[in-house]
Amino acid sequence: MSNKNLSKDELLSIYRSMVTIRQFEERLSAESKSGILPGPVHVYIGQEAVAVGICAQLTDDDWITSTHRGHGHFLAKGGTPAALMKEIYGRETGICGGKGGSMHVADFSRGIIGANGIVGGGIALATGAALAAQLDGKGRCAIAFFGDGAANQGVMCEAMNVAALWKLPLILVCENNGYSEFSKAADVTAGVLSDRAKAYGVPSEQVDGNDFMEVWRAAGRAVARARNGEGPTFLEARTYRLHGHVESEHTFLPKAYREESEVEAWRERDPIKAFAAMLSDGIASAQELEAIEQEIAALVEEAAAEAAADPWPDPEAAFKHMFA
Amino acid sequence: MSNKNLSKDELLSIYRSMVTIRQFEERLSAESKSGILPGPVHVYIGQEAVAVGICAQLTDDDWITSTHRGHGHFLAKGGTPAALMKEIYGRETGICGGKGGSMHVADFSRGIIGANGIVGGGIALATGAALAAQLDGKGRCAIAFFGDGAANQGVMCEAMNVAALWKLPLILVCENNGYSEFSKAADVTAGVLSDRAKAYGVPSEQVDGNDFMEVWRAAGRAVARARNGEGPTFLEARTYRLHGHVESEHTFLPKAYREESEVEAWRERDPIKAFAAMLSDGIASAQELEAIEQEIAALVEEAAAEAAADPWPDPEAAFKHMFA
Amino acid sequence: MARLRMIQAINSALREEMARDPKVILFGEDVRMSLFGDTKGLFEEFGPDRVRDTPISEVLLTGMAVGAAAAGYRVVLHLMYANFLYTGFDAIANQAAKLRYMTGGQIKLPIVFMASCGGGRSSAAQHSDSPHPMFMNLGGVHVATPGTPADAKGMLKSAIRDDNPTIYLTAGGRGGSAGDVPDEDVTTPIGVSFCAREGTDITVVPIGSMVRPTLTVAERLAKEGISVEVIDPRWMVPLDTSLILKSLTKTGRLVVVDEARDLCSAASQIAAVAADQGFSDLKAPVRRLTVPDLAIPYSPPLERAVLPDAEKIEASIRELVSYKAG
């Protein structure tokens, strides 16, 4: 898609993708609070335009690595909602057979190296995949999604150095949502994140992460550079998570760590609402958008119902898959 | 010393310090080749103006951390040559009782946290010492010496971030001698090292590491900032090691990795020769300088003779000092 | 005496030690808001100099702990989950564990590296390891694995006052089991094991999280006339095997229960000591009840399949007491 304008079909498919993430996670959020999900869940609600904006420039042959907040990346890159839901429910039919859960969802058949419970862990994996992509010589690229908090892991700088030296087809996508857990970025992160790339000669830019088109265009430039052998790019996408760090945080935090007014201001800037508004401006009718939303609602409902009904893994399965 | 000009006495004491490092290591180099020294030895010859230029701005209460190439820092910070020599000889009388050797020489009574066999390892230690210094509130500072190769360890960036946020009295002194082991900096290091500090808002400058006065002045500014609570500074000192990475390298390397002409050009820019030339220009007579050189020669000779004569450690000593 | 959960016991140990000694400082990611609750309120009480939220930079943090300790402070570094000790492993393994020794004993390194360990909460492979055996093999660091809230408090207090680095690992995440904790300023002596229950038929040595289910099982079996002696070593380093060996002279039978993976586990170490120093007392094979050499899976039935629990402990004990040399 990278160098052309988007057709109506493409725009609607993007809308579908963002809405899928949103509805999927709203469901998860509710399930998490109801205690059905075995482990912790970190949702991506509010950041959808980043994952979808980047992944809309990719093919199944490109690689992505993700974070503890990884459902959005998984879905945007083409992972199956039902397989994801079942994994998070801990079922045998989950994409990882119930071994991984929310923080480890992966689908290698679609280039999804996976979510990662180690903050910053995906950056090095993507750099390695970028090396593989370069050796393959087929114009593939590798994307590392990570947060503003992860940008303080030194491995990010190590990766920029190697990627710059070797001109690896690597795109570092830093989703700056202003917080790492309960710490404000300003308290734990010095300077401007996108500047960190400059010293390595890695082209970098800041984009509005809640503006799909802006993310998509920047991704297009970065992907083109990568595919042309021109090396890595750093994108800082400014965005916000509308939910808490982890869905259970209200049960244990002593007090709030964000102003309600701040959350409200960002809710006004909801990336999906903004995208819908753009579509409504002469591209698609309200009915068309609603039809998509209902289609997704049905899909999510079905995925959740299936997940709840699917069998738990056979305990014996625990002893498989450690070694090839 | 930081804000004034240097007196003749001070200049001669600086000369003494640089010459001590040089002669000490020339002796070590010879001993290493003769097989007397138990372990590997990395000498600092050619870089003396950096250690001495920085340490001339420090007191015993300030902290330094060093590298595998650490004899120069040890001596410049006031460590005793004999105690150092005996350590490298592996004797009971060594500064670490023979437990550390060349790569682990330390003298905490003089703020020398020590050489370090882990490339980049000293950076985090110095950051911790800077935190202690800040808590002490006595205007102390902490200096991390490290190489251009070490600057590719992500911990350097992690340290700059924390030091900037907390305004730690930390000075990062990157000795860029153009090589890490046998790799040219250009092959393994993207961009300009001193630029890496900028993104964190850490003031940085490049200095000619073979020019004592330039290093000393920059150190003075950095130390003043640190003592005044203004936070960290990054100094990139451009220099060169006139010897190999490790004294034994001629025995195993398949071929040369530096042009002889390059080494020669830097030999012309020998920091000690340059400093002597400055002193000779109206500050000190040739005789005075020679007297210092002879005094040091005697001191090194004595240290080596004592070291050779001193007892090996009692094997039972191996079982001490693991725990306090 | 108060009834506290593990995490509350830790919190009170931190509070008391920080109040006692102004050189004690605490830092780590989100220690103010406190993910687990163990550092709750300390920022408010001791202020921003001594209690600091850090960036996510474990490689740096572990090294900073060493530097600050070498420069005179008593450092508590909170690393959240034991798996993140791997992220900051370099400075623990190459600096904290060696700097004192390498420099001929010039310094002391009073550091507590603390983290939550173990499985059972579907946190999956990257948040569920029990890595005490790696730190046992490292040399140069103490390793604390308290099994009760009282020991969690007493051992943490001891570790903070001690001049050596300690890896302090507790299971239980945000709560942990509840237990009686003395109100007074009580420390638990370092490197001293504890007979948690006397018995005559078999010796069971549970590590950390395994103490509670072992005691439950021991009680249950007592009703059937199987008399289980439970020795809690408490500290993996220094490892005190004296009570275990003494107990063996009585029982001749030993099971070690460890939530670590089997190969080179604490269970293996204790079994090896029994096979050496306790050889002449042994009446039966020495059993290890450990986690298979696998990552910890997410889904509850899978996780249950790999973790030791009361049921598996009971089965091991039954099997071993009925062992007859053939």
Added chain:
Amino acid sequence: MARLRMIQAINSALREEMARDPKVILFGEDVRMSLFGDTKGLFEEFGPDRVRDTPISEVLLTGMAVGAAAAGYRVVLHLMYANFLYTGFDAIANQAAKLRYMTGGQIKLPIVFMASCGGGRSSAAQHSDSPHPMFMNLGGVHVATPGTPADAKGMLKSAIRDDNPTIYLTAGGRGGSAGDVPDEDVTTPIGVSFCAREGTDITVVPIGSMVRPTLTVAERLAKEGISVEVIDPRWMVPLDTSLILKSLTKTGRLVVVDEARDLCSAASQIAAVAADQGFSDLKAPVRRLTVPDLAIPYSPPLERAVLPDAEKIEASIRELVSYKAG
């Protein structure tokens, strides 16, 4: 058959495997100039795509190895000294060892993490560790500790062809002992131990660097009529204890010799297995000859004091063969 040093055997394994399979790539710090000589000539032969000098960034390198392997390559990452595995520990422990399992077996991770380990050359604490026990406890990685040049070659070739991550540790730095190495394309089967010498009085199990001195001692003692069986497990993971247990049925006596620190060592693991599965065959306590729980010191007399050697092996064997149950 050629007589090669350890390092030459490794070099030829790398050359043969890179020639055999274009998917094999090698990277690490200074692999072109090759500090130890084991990667010498490979850059010239296989070019800059497949043989790359890297910056000093171990945290990244171990993670890159995982990423490149997941994306289809067979990666050899040279990490120089085993202590630098600690520097890059995070991605080995949290990614390489777990990614396949966590993702339900979706991928294979053919990676060899190679490094030189062990003491004896006054390299001091930060360049002398023998950390195979930590990797044994980690789960999810194979661990290779060849004791001869032939195995160094055969095991490396097997590890490169295998689809799992392997920690490949060899003692000896720049040379290593010499030995006969087959000229043909020979691999050493993974997880298969080896009877290096038959005997009837006592079983000695040496790990890696301890194989050679153990064989020397066995030969010497044979002249006195002490018949020593030597079992070299070769792989610490998968650990094959079958020959050891079989040998015990004959000898009833066991010493394990390991250059790792004692607590949770490979020696402890093997002793634990003997005390469990081999219990009924044991005629004497199971001994471990290991390094005390110390960092490795620099000065030669200190280093000699802590490392096992032929003399200490001999003393252990003598003591144990003369043990009489009392």
